[in-house]
Amino acid sequence: MQNKPDPAVGPSDNARDVSPSADGSRSEAELVERESRWNFALVGSGLGVWDHNLKHGTRYYSETWKTMRGMAPDEEADGDFESWLSLIHPDDRDFVVKAIDHQNAGDPDYQVFEYRERHRDGRWIWIECRGACVEWNEDGSPARLVGTDYDITARKEAEEHLAHMSRRLDLALDISSIGVFEADIEAGTVEWDSRLMAIYGIHIGSPKVANDVWTDALHPDDRERVLTTINDSVAQNRSFQHEFRIIRGDGVERVIRAKGGFFLDGTGRRKLIGANWDVTDEVLLNSELQRAKTLAEARNQELEAAKESIEHLALHDYLTGLPNRRYLDRMLDQYAAKCISSDLTLAVLHIDLDRFKQINDTLGHRAGDAMLMHAAKVLKANVRADDFVARIGGDEFVVLCTIDVTPRKIGNLAQRIIHELCRPIRYENHDCRFGASIGIATGSGEALDAKQLLLNADIALYRAKSGGRNRREFFSTDARRRIIASKRLADDILRGLERGEFIPFYQPQFHARTLNIAGVETLARWQHPEFGLLAPDKFLAIAEDINVVAAIDGLILEQALADRREWAAQGITVPKIAVNVSSKRLDDPTLGKKLRALKIEPGTVAFELLESISLDDCDAAVTANLRQLRKLGIDIEIDDFGTGHASIVSLLKLSPRTLKIDRQLIKMLPSSSEQRKLVRSIIDIGRSLDILVTAEGVETNDHVRILGDLGCDVLQGYALARPMPAQQIPAFIRSSSWRNADTGARALQSTLQGSIAAKGGK
Incomplete structure (x- = not known):
């Protein structure tokens, strides 16, 4: 350094010569x-x-x-x-x-x-x-x-580096709330830093802390374990790590995590240095997380169980416990694959319970459910363990069979099922009897199509039910062709309804005494785009199967009303139009509302009811609709009378306006006196009940003459007029062609008029 500038003298590189003098000092x-x-x-x-x-x-x-x-x-x-x-x-x-x-x-x-x-x-x-x-x-x-x-x-x-490291260490210890201690093993002393004292909640001026302060702070339940760990570590000169609880000076319980290790200081003394930190919040968090994990695992188990339950419910019928249609769709492919790979035959049995609806309707749904559960048990008891049984809806079941299946074995299985299901079941003091119809389809080989087999079994079931029920039928290609044709016809009917292809034809009706027009019967015809004009016998059965007869009836009535108005506009008066009405239409609770919307003129429309659907077993809905018809001024006529089972009492209850004698009774009039007596009896019954009588199937002049003599009121048949489209009615009525002499109608009319004059004009 330099001091303030003052002259100085001292040893330098140019100091005086101090080497030994000549005298050798x-x-x-x-x-x-x-x-x-x-x-x-x-x-x-x-x-x-x-x-x-x-x-x-x-x-x-x-x-x-x-x-x-x-x-x-x-x-x-x-x-x-x-x-x-x-x-x-x-x-x-x-x-x-x-x-x-x-x-x-x-x-x-x-x-x-x-x-x-x-x-x-x-x-x-x-x-x-x-x-x-x-x-x-x-x-x-x-x-x-x-x-x-x-x-x-x-x-x-x-020193700066050391101080920086020390500051960083202090900061880290402060941030992490870690307290440090150093113990002299030989001297039995221990020093704590301020952070460690704060952790334990003690206040001592000196960093030297007596060992018993720490020992006393240990939780009683942890003390023995912790001291054992420390003593073992000291004895083996081995570092340690453990976790324990303490009771702080303020009485608060905390959880401490400790780590420690041994070293020799500069004097060779063995010392222990360690760190403690408070992990109470961490332990609580871990405990909470563990609880949450346990709860989540429990909930996952519940969810898995719920998922399995939902999956089971989704694939099984709730009532019988059998697999449902969705499960069946899965198994079809599996069974088919198994049969293809193992060169086996797959058989599909489609089972429908007979007379089940009657039990359900008469004894209630609980009885029906009991029958379904019984049927499920019978099916499971009569098939093998590897066979698959499903309830696919309502009272329908399906069985899948594989292995060495032969038509004979499958037929015997089906017959056994039918036999078991036909046994009476006791339910609440009632003997319940029902049966089963079974359709069977089999297939094998590489081209096996399980879903097609199911369709084929359904076709065979249709044949079994239409063939008398309580029987089994194997699928055949002929049956399939008929079903396909019926399906095509059903589709055509639905399209025909949309396109207005169903039209009315009219067959005039005549007063028997005067041969004047009494009205027309409206007959449904289908103007098929491919097959031409079709009569009801070509489409009625299929229309009933697809439940559209009532719709056809409604369309024909609306068109007939429109045609009658058009005839009136041309100066042609048709007193009454008669239209057929199906049992489905009579069951329609909205029929009255629909008819009121048509604004029908009272006395101009008659509904023809088949004797078999309209008399003895009318239910409440039919009875209510018949009352609505009378209020609207719509007459009721009984069609095909004489071939059914109507009683005089039912006639009185129904009070129809007209009875139409079935053509089968009219046909033999010219050659059978017995037939004439029967027809006369029907006419007498009608007259006694103030009911008009119409004869159908009037095909010859003899029919016209005989029915006139018998006192019949109205005639209808080819001898007088054939069914014709609406546009031909005006010309036909104007021409009065049915009165021409060559038909015998004119002479008959003269005879009838003369007879009336002889009786005083009555």
Whole structure:
């Protein structure tokens, strides 16, 4: 360093010659050797020597002093105080001036001080300055100052690095709330840092803590386990990690996690250093997470169980527990694949319970459910374990069979099922009897199509039911062709309804006495785009199967009303139009509303009811609709009377306007006196009940004459007119062609008119 500029004298590289004189002074030689030794020691120690002789105004700076500042060894240091002071770090400058003053004054507190000085290469170096006054003037002021400078930059950097590491460690410990302890194993002492004390909730001024403070803090239930762990670790010189509970000084229970390890200090003493941190919140969180996990696993199990239950419900019938249609669709492909790969035959049995609806309707749905469950048990009991039984809806079941299936075995199985299902079942003091119709289809080989087999079994079932029920039928290609034709016809009927292909034809009806027009019967015809004009016998059965007869009846009635209005506009009066009505239409609860919307003129329309559907077993809906018809002024006629089972009582109850004698009774009139007596009896019954009688099937002049003699009221048949389209009615009526002499009708009319005149015009 440099002191304030005062002259100084001291040893230098140009010091006086102290080599031994000629006289060989031993003391002087020793002095030279001693000085050389000290010079080497100072150079080796890295100390730069400075010597300020204030009395003589000389300054000395050693080569090491210059080198540590980046100066050349032979460079002269001018010793200017202000110039040197400008090299001091600005933050240290005032301190250095103060320290030099105190050092010059002999203040022992400033014999050593540190500061930063600018190196020749521009960096800052740390200097440790040691100095003292070695000579004083008579007035007590310093006369000579000698000292050393030492470059402590590396030490300072190490200290700063250590301090940085310490700060970072302290920060990390603070952030993580980790407390540290150090134990002297041999001395039995332990030191805690402030963080550890805070964790345990204790307040001790000294970091030295008695061992029993920690032992007493341990939770009683954990103490033995923890002490055993510590003792074992100490005995085996092995690091440890464990978790335990403590009771803090404030009585709060906390969970502590501890880690520790052993080391030897610089004196060779064995010590233990460790860390504790509070993991109560973590343990609580883990406990909560574990509880949540356990709960989630339980819920997952519940969900899995619910999923399985839902899947089971989705694939099984709720009532019988059998697989349902959805499950059957899955199994069809599996069974087919099994048969193809194993060269087996697949048989499909489609089973429909007979008379089940009657049991359900008469004894209630509970009885019906009991029958279905019984049927399921019978099916399961009569098939093999590998066979598949499903309820596909209502009272229908399907059985899939594989392995060595032959038509005979399958037929025997079906017959056994029918036999078992026909046995009476006791239900609430009732003997319930039902049967089964079964359709069977089989297939094998690479071309096996299970879904087609199911369709084929359905076709065979249709044949079994239409063939008398309680029987089995195997699928045949002929039956399939008939079913396909029926299906095509059904599709055509539906399209025909949409396109208005169903049209009315009209067969005129005549008063038997005058042969005047009494009305027309409306007959449905289908103008098929491919097959031409079709009568009801070509489509009625299929229309009933697809439940559209009522729709056809409705369309025909609407068109007939429109045609009658058109005839009236042309000056042609048709007193009444009669239309057929099906049992389905009579069951329609909205029939009255629909008819009121047509604004029918009372007395101009008659509904023809088949004797078999309209008399003895009328239900409430039919009875209500018949009352509606009478209120609307629509007459009721009984069609095909004489071939059914109607009683006189039912006629009285129904009170029809007209009876139509079936053509089978009219046909033999000319050749059978017995037939004439029967027809006369029907006419007499009608007259006695004030009911008009119409004869159908009037095909010859003899029929016209005989029925007139028998007192019949209205005639209808080919002898007078055939059915014709609406546009032909006006011309036909204007022409009165049915009265031509060549038909015998004119002569018959004259005879009848003469007979009326002879009786006084009655």
